[in-house]
Amino acid sequence: MKLFRKHVVSGLSAIVGLLCIMMAISMVYAAQNNNTGEAMQGMGGENDLASMKNMTLEMINNTNQDLESMKVNANDTTIANINDYISELEYIKSNVEIADSIEALNTERTSLDELFKTMNGTIGFGFPMNGEKPNMSGMGDQAGPGSSQMPQMGNQTGPGPVMGNQSGSGPSQMPQMGNQTNGQPPMQGNGSAMMGSPEQNTEQVQNSSEESGIFAKIIGFFKSLFSSDSAAISSTTTTTTSDSSAYTQSGETLSKSDMEITATNTDESAIKVTDGGSFTLSDSTITKTGDTSSTDNSDFYGLNAGVLSESGSNIELSNCTVTTNANGANAVFATGSGSSITLSDVKIETSQDGSRGVDATLGGTITCTDVDISTQGAHCATIATDRGSGTITVTGGTMTTAGDGSPAVYSTGNITVSDATLTATGSEAAVIEGKNTITLNDCIITGMKKCGAMLYQSFSGDAEVGTSVFTMNGGSLTAAVGPLFYSTNTNAVFNLNGVELTGNSDTLLTASADRWGTEGSNGATVAFNANAQLLDGNITCDNISSITVTLHNGTTLTGAINTENTAGMMALNIDSSSTWNVTGTSYLTTFTDDDSTLSNIDDNGYTIYYDSSNSANSWLESKTYDLNDGGKLTPISS
Incomplete structure (x- = not known):
């Protein structure tokens, strides 16, 4: 008997919780269909974008306030969850504010719907039902008294709580739903709750077979509560016994x-x-x-x-x-x-x-x-x-x-992979978006399309803005096409330590604008650090991007740098144990070499230009230097 009472209480709790969700979400979604135009008369008589946005924003703002209040007596885990939800609400809010169509707004309201369900399931947050919530009492035409603490929904005259098809009268703490006159339901049928028909007493809404989104799921859940093959509802562990055999x-x-x-x-x-x-x-x-x-x-x-x-x-x-x-x-x-x-x-x-x-x-x-x-x-x-x-x-x-x-690895967080073999046959090998990291230790990784590793920022809201960091220790990276390393619209760091590199193009590294970000300011700022590396390929950069290359601990670079002199900034730092094997005319904004004799530059007869006006090049004293193989290191103005 105690177990029976436990299930009854748990079931009633679930019903009450879901009813709360239905009430609040129905306020937000009252304008979702074109057929609900007259139900918005309390907001100016029009189902217009501005009214819907204002209503949605008010719901988000008040929900954020309640979440902040919940943090006062919450434990650390709950506070962390609440902070996550507040961040998500703010992201949805920003998209609502810029929504320029009903369709765009409905997309955000669908996301809001799913977030509210998740919140209700994780931190017990249904929807606050006090007088502080958005005043939407004008939604639907109504007359007559009632003591509902939530707005009455649907067209009605006369008192009485109505949820779905039922009759009755008297005060209610719950919203009145459906069209009614003097407490009588306008339709008799299968018991589906009808939320505010726009054609009162003139047209019945035939949408019971077209329920969608949260309403369909809630109604389906109510049906399952009383189904003979439904799983018992409890406050502890439940294994479902539906046809799907899900756990x-x-x-x-x-x-x-x-x-x-x-x-x-x-x-x-x-x-x-x-x-x-x-x-x-x-x-x-x-x-x-x-x-x-x-x-x-x-x-x-x-x-x-x-x-x-x-x-x-x-x-x-x-x-x-x-x-x-x-x-x-x-x-x-x-x-x-x-x-x-x-x-x-x-x-x-x-x-x-x-x-x-x-x-x-x-x-x-x-x-x-x-x-x-x-x-x-x-x-x-x-x-x-x-x-x-x-x-x-x-x-x-x-x-x-x-x-x-x-890609084999896509990071908007922190990913570390060791001793694995990874192959992307239709994409890049690895991608980082925004202020996040990938670290590969002794991995064999291959990208068959676009490039090897790409670091970028899309500004989609998925990743915090900041520096992307790609680190690879040992192992191998292969790019079947494109540059081995590519960055756009972000700050990026590539750290390579003893990695075997294979590229089928002649480009090692590219930094440039692409389709993400604001045109004119969507280049990349790249730091490329190589330790004990064999590097083969050219380094290219557009005029709104910058690259700093640092070669350490016996690294050899075979390639040309900034051959078209297009880079916004191009810097090369090389220690005395490392070598640059020059394969074409190159342009450097700044150049430092621990070997002041420049004997670690194999020029192959090519000229290297540097900016003599940059203070970092003062050690060169604006002079021209003859290199070992007939090439020169000379100021760009010479």
């Missing part, structure tokens, strides 16, 4: 083995652990089909992932296979501060677009040991971090990608 766990610590876990529904993970739970699984197969409903929410929050850890939870998989065959189905995903996944002897395969191998966001962490990953679709890096940063550490394994825009 969900909230809190608790559990270990299982020899399982076959399959998820087939849209937006459903095969394994999902939340609320600080810990789940260990071995010797099992995990399969995910069913496309995502939102690519952004799959990229940022792990919606529709094969394996998902969120809200400070931990998952450990060993000797398992994870296979996804759906759009927007990342295989293994950790999101949020404190969320982590550890993989050992795991095989991962993804087949469709937007389905990365392992992915961490918003402070999540993933650790892989002897994991093999293969992806086939576009935008499917084998190892990736996305919005809000993440940390991934990989040791061993083989990683291959086949799709366009699918």
